Structure formats: structure tokens, C-alpha cells
Amino acid sequence: MDAHNEHVLFSVGYDGHTIAVAGNAAGLEQIVVDDEVVSATRNLYSHGEHVFNLPDTGDVHFAFQLQPEHASAIWALRSPAGVLARGEEAFINHFPRIPGARPENLPAPSRTSRALAVGGAGFKLFKSAGAVKVALAGSAFAGWSLLFDWRFAAMIISILVFHEYGHIRAMKRFGIATKGIYLIPFFGGAAVGDRARTHWQEVYIAILGPVYGLIMCVAALIAWWLTNIEILGQVATFGALINLFNLLPIYPLDGGRVLKAIAWSANPNITTPFLLVISAVAFATTAWAGLWLLSFFLVFGVIDLLGSRQQMLNDQTLPMDGYGMSVSGAWYAATIAAFVGLIWLMADAVPGGQVPMVMLRD
Template sequence: MEILNLNLLGRPLRLEGTMSGWQRLYWDHQIVSELPASADPDGEAEHLFELHGEDGAIKCCVLANINWHPFELNYRVLINDQIADEGKRSLEDLEHSAPHEVMPIKKEVNLVGLASLGFKLFKSAKVIKVVLAGASVAAYSWFFSLQFALALMACLVFHEYGHIRAMKYFGMKTKGIYLIPFIGGLALGDDKINTRWQDVVISIMGPSFGLFLSIVSLIVYELTGEVFFAGLAAFNALLNLFNLLPILPLDGGHILKSISFSMDSKIGIVACALGAGLGVFLSYQLGLALLGFLLLVGSIEIIAEWRLRHESRLYPLDGYGQLFSLTWYLGTIGCLIGIIWYLAGTGDAILGLPLQVLQS
């Protein structure tokens, strides 16, 4: 993960590190110092390097004193034994800053590079959003109806807007929302994440916004008796419930992966496996066969990848963060299932379809 980014002699100075003690220092996108992993990753690390210019060699030193739990970095930058910069960073600073990728300069121009650049320009153009949105409306209208298409688009936009709001909360740049026919929506950001907490919040805010829309629609239905709003609440709840399945790249997959990958002990992953097993058992007991099957597949996938957690450069959740994230996740799922179940009990055949899907 990127733990420090500042300016030294007019060029970017970046320090990357992992909780195993490994550190790598870049100046002007070039590696100038690297430290291997160690048994005691906390404490002060010293990076020494020289820069050569017209006036001779310049001796540089970066002193980084890191405490990982909770994260705190105190640093000093010295040039020829004189302090050029110093300061400290907390976990909050880490969460509200986006890592910068080291991009090597490509000297050759080839067709692959030009195609990649063209795709990026095409993707960033505002016109593509309008084209995709229009194609989505046309496709859903063809198979269903215009009213259904517009309602579905509203659900997708509201869901994706939740992701966008979370990205902006962490100070990340966003490219907006793209609606893709028969696939759904996609909220794109320009920046990468630094912590597991960012991954959890950005992922769960979409379904949370979706849950809010279903609750509002349900209230309007109760006040007006208009079945349209009941249908909106039910099908929107089903849409967001599937997004919370623990299958990558769905939102639920990101959430549970961040929680499980933050667990250092085997006891934690055993508890996660038991929780997944309980979820599968309850799903089948309640007659939600499809939900139970997908929950089982997704849980096995995440548990199988748990051994790779140390290769990640994302700062993990602490115990409180794991418990809070899991409670938020399960609470959202429970509320969505509750809305589907309640509306299925009205006796309306259309409103019962989401529950029938889960029971299939």
C-alpha cells in the first residue's frame, strides 16, 4: 500500500509498504531504496540514496517510523543532513488518499497501446453514458415495457449512486455511472483504494441506497395503495439482494472478502466458515433454495482464497471494523429479504415473483 507521497526536489517521492515490514521507496518513478520483510515490522526504517546533479551528489535520507496497529507514520526527509520535510500520517489520512501507480514510460508506440488509449478516451467520453443508457432503455422496453424499463433504470442509478457517494467521501475521483444492457450498472472511479474499510464502505453503500429506495417505495405503497410502488420495492429489493451474494465481483463478494482477509487467526476464518454454513442452512430451511446455493458457492470461493490474504497491499480491518462490517452486511440482507417476504404475503401474484425466484 502507498503510505507516503510527497514532493522532493520538484519530483514525486513515494513510499510503499506492507504489514510484513517490506518497504520500497520511489523518487521520480524510480526505485531508490528497498527494505525486505522482517519479523518486527514496527519501528523506524531508514532509506538512504544519492541523487546526482550538476552540483555533484546530493545525499538523501527518509526516516519512516511506522506503527501498524493502529496505523501511524512519523517521517523525516533529510537532504545533506538537513531536514527538508517532516510530518505524520494516521489511518484516516490513509483512507482519504488514493495511491498513485508507478507508470513506466513506454518508448515504443504500438497498435495495442493506441487501442488501449482509444478505449480510455472512448470510455471517458460523456456521450457513451447517454448511448449506453439509451440502449438499456430500448432493450428492457423491448422485452418488458417502457414503464418497467424506466423503473429498473431508476433502481440501477440509485444503487450505483451509493457507490459514487462513498468514493467521493474518501476523496476519490469518479467518472460517473455507466448503464450496460442486460448486465446492470457500473460506478467508475479514477483512484484506487488503500484500505479494506474503503472497499467495504464503497461496496455496501450501493445496496444500502437500494434498501433505502425500497423502504421509501414501500411507505408510498402503504399510503397510496398504488401497486406500482409495491412492485418497485419488491424487485429493487431482489436486485440489491443478489448484489450482496458473496460472489466476486458482486458487492457482497468484496465485502466478505475484505472481512475474511482481515482475519489473521485460523479461528477467524473457521468462524466465517461456520457463519456461511449457518446462512446456507437457514436459506434452505426458509425455502430459499437459489439463495442458499449461491451463498454456498460464493463462501467456498472466498474461503479458498483466504490463504492469499498476506499478498494484499490493502490495510486490513481491525476487530471492531470486522464486526461492524459484518453486522451492516447481514442487517442489509435481512431487511431486503423482509421486504420481499412481506410483499409476497399480500397475495398479489406479481409481488410474489421475487420470493418465487429465491425459492426456485
């Protein structure tokens, strides 16, 4: 094991052997028995499983679940005959940065930052009340009902809730504490939870909301195709527009979170020229398609990313490797293309269906 890049999360003893779980900031996870690597895989989740040969015992199965909120790890060692040992150990809830990563010493928070933190904590406490969720949901329903009618409002809110449920599901998959869903009148919703521990988790959590929203929009589209009920087609196209808006490359929208996670995972020295090249290609593509609204926000989002360079240098979140960044970028682009395609398909299919396309082109 290369001690420069990997460090031990936790270790356990069994039958005179030391079994250690080690990893690095790029997501490489290793099982080390008596200073010898016996199993390795790429894992960015809070749980893991490994099968390896343990001297004097034979093939064994080692599974663990990290509990960041308690800084502990629950583990179990099994053989084909049954459980050999199990227990709970303290673990180090921090990865050292890989070579060339951001500096570890962050500047002390300013007085303004402290005030904002206190205000944010107060707002968080305010949101914790269940009555606030009910009030926001009622306001959102009333707002959409005023714009259209109660049936349209109910279906749009269903899409929004399912969108936010996608975020919640993603958080729970990574063992991140969640605090619920809040609907925002005339805008959308917010799934509130603790901070992601890796940039891949940030991408997965951010993108799964629009993916769940896409599932609901496609379901409405299929229902419209089978029944020819116009309101279902309208819900599909307006639901697609709302989800597409959330994918705009502006933080803290879902799209901005995805792009920041990708940009902040890259080497700072190549991030700026890479962003400029990619944004130029994307701007030319969207402008050629006449999608001027997307073109405008694309430029705005890139400026926002370039302006956050100092934050990027101080970022301590675990980065993605090249493969993770490529998958994230392709997933983001494919999701945008799916929503644009749905809006384009429905533009002339139902009354009012052309409004989202006009908004994208205006």
C-alpha cells in the first residue's frame, strides 16, 4: 500500500491478524491484512464489501457500514460456516488530499461569514417545523391553481415532489441525513439534507432529482398519448420546462451543483481553459438550435464558476477522477437533451405546448 496516497479509515484484529480498511481521495478502497493489500476496488459510498483469503482461515467476506454522524464503523467478518467476528470501531472521517489538490489551511471566517452562519442556522431551525412544510405546499398549490386550474396544479406538484424525492433517495443511498422536502410557490422545491462528502455524491444527488422528474414527465406523456387528454400533455411539457430550469448551470440549482462538482474535481490549472472551450462549444450548439435562453444562462453559469476560483482552491470535498467527471458530464448533457426533446416534441401537440419552446428561444 502506498502510504502517501492511502490512509487507514479503521482497523480490526482477528486471530492474530490486523485487517485495515484504507482509501484515498480518488475513491480507491483497499483491504490491507498485515500490511499486504488483499482486495481493492473503487468505492465512493459509505458502505463496502470485500472477499479475500485470510491466512489460516480461508476465504472470508468482510462488510462494513460507516456512520459519519458517529465517526464509527460497524463491521462483520464471515466465512462460509458463519459469522467469525463483528463489532464497531472509530474511524477517521477525513481523507488527506491527493497530490496537487487544494490547500488544507482555510482562512478564518470573517465577521460577515459568522453573521450569515448564525442567520442560516436560524432559518434552518425555522424550516424544521412541520407547519412550514404544510404552509409552503398549500401556497404552491394555490399559486399553480391561480395560473392554471387545480387539476394542473395537483399534477405539477406531483412532479415536483417526485423530483425532490429523487434527491432524498440519493442522499439516503449515501447515508446522508435528510430533513424533508419543501415546496416553493411558483418556483419548485428543495430537498434539505446534510452536505455531500464527495463530489460524486454531489453530482448523484443533484442529478437524480431531474431524472425522477423526467420519469414523471414521460409517464404524463404516455398517459396523454393513450387517452388524448390535453391536460396530461400540458403537464408533461410544463413539467419538463420546470425540471430543465433546475438544470441551468447556476448555483444552487441542480445544474450548477453538477458543474461545480465537475469543475472543482479537476486540476485548477486546466479548469479555466477547459471551461472556456466547453462553454464555447455548448454556446454555439444551443445558439444554432435557437435556444437563446439556455445560451444566456450557460455563459452566466461559466462566469459564476470562474468567479469562484478561490473557493475551488480551498475546497476540501473528495474529488472525482477523470472517469467520474466524464460520466457526470455525459449524464448531465443527456438529461438536458431529454427535457429539450420532450418540450420540442410537444410544442405543437397540445394547446399551450408551444409556450415552453418559445421561452427557450426568446
